[in-house]
Amino acid sequence: MPHRLRVLDRAARDEFAAERIPGETRDLAVPAAQCGARHWLPGVVFWPGNIGGIVNGPLWSLPCEALLYLMLFGLGVCRLLTPPVSLILLATGILCLQIELVDNSFGSALWLLGFFAAGMCLYRLRRFGPRLFAWHWALLAALGLALSIPAGQFIAAFALFGSYLVLYLALNRRLPVVRAARFGDLSYGLYIYGWPVEQCVVYATGATAPWWVVFAIAAPLTAAIAFLSWHLIEKRCRWQSRAAARPALAPAAATGD
Numbered sequence: 164m165p166h167r168l169r170v171l172d173r174a175a176r177d178e179f180a181a182e183r184i185p186g187e188t189r190d191l192a193v194p195a196a197q198c199g200a201r202h203w204l205p206g207v208v209f210w211p212g213n214i215g216g217i218v219n220g221p222l223w224s225l226p227c228e229a230l231l232y233l234m235l236f237g238l239g240v241c242r243l244l245t246p247p248v249s250l251i252l253l254a255t256g257i258l259c260l261q262i263e264l265v266d267n268s269f270g271s272a273l274w275l276l277g278f279f280a281a282g283m284c285l286y287r288l289r290r291f292g293p294r295l296f297a298w299h300w301a302l303l304a305a306l307g308l309a310l311s312i313p314a315g316q317f318i319a320a321f322a323l324f325g326s327y328l329v330l331y332l333a334l335n336r337r338l339p340v341v342r343a344a345r346f347g348d349l350s351y352g353l354y355i356y357g358w359p360v361e362q363c364v365v366y367a368t369g370a371t372a373p374w375w376v377v378f379a380i381a382a383p384l385t386a387a388i389a390f391l392s393w394h395l396i397e398k399r400c401r402w403q404s405r406a407a408a409r410p411a412l413a414p415a416a417a418t419g420d
Contacts, residue, residue, distance in 0.1 A: 352389025
């Protein structure tokens, strides 16, 4: 694996570096084997740094999402969306994180397979309701995640323990409810527009502003763009589901009892 990265890095630098980064800053470029040439545009450099030419870094996840949801669709068509299959996918995803299979194969979907499969497992087990998201299980997951740090296995452990904790916190009724969607579902807009807006802010300030100034300027700008994106584009393109009621994930999930 390391020698493959070196070969790809050298070839990508020879082909793309002359177009996208001035000569005095070419050596600062992030290896294309790590960030991918698809994140760059010829001649576009926001600032002379190792990620100064990346137009929109978060777009790397889109091929992963597409492949994983296609996998989910295929399993559903084949009637294989079962707990055993989900557990096999979870184990496979964690194994891929251990044996260096998280390269660009399959759109880098193997990198996220374990996390995705963890959500599948928890969804298939939703019938257990409050017993699935009880405080003692959350404490055990937090302990497992903490122990993974000195063991050097935090990323692999997060696929199992971290995914559980994320859903535990999201479904815990004892936590205050934040009306995050009162202006619309801005989550995806914040995700895909945040990076280019920050790059533009860095460019406009001459790459001299500290991070907190960049954040203070970029956050409201990104929120405004996400608001427009939701109301003008995303909301109009949603799948129009029928009025049939859908079963809840867990009627009394994560009450902490």
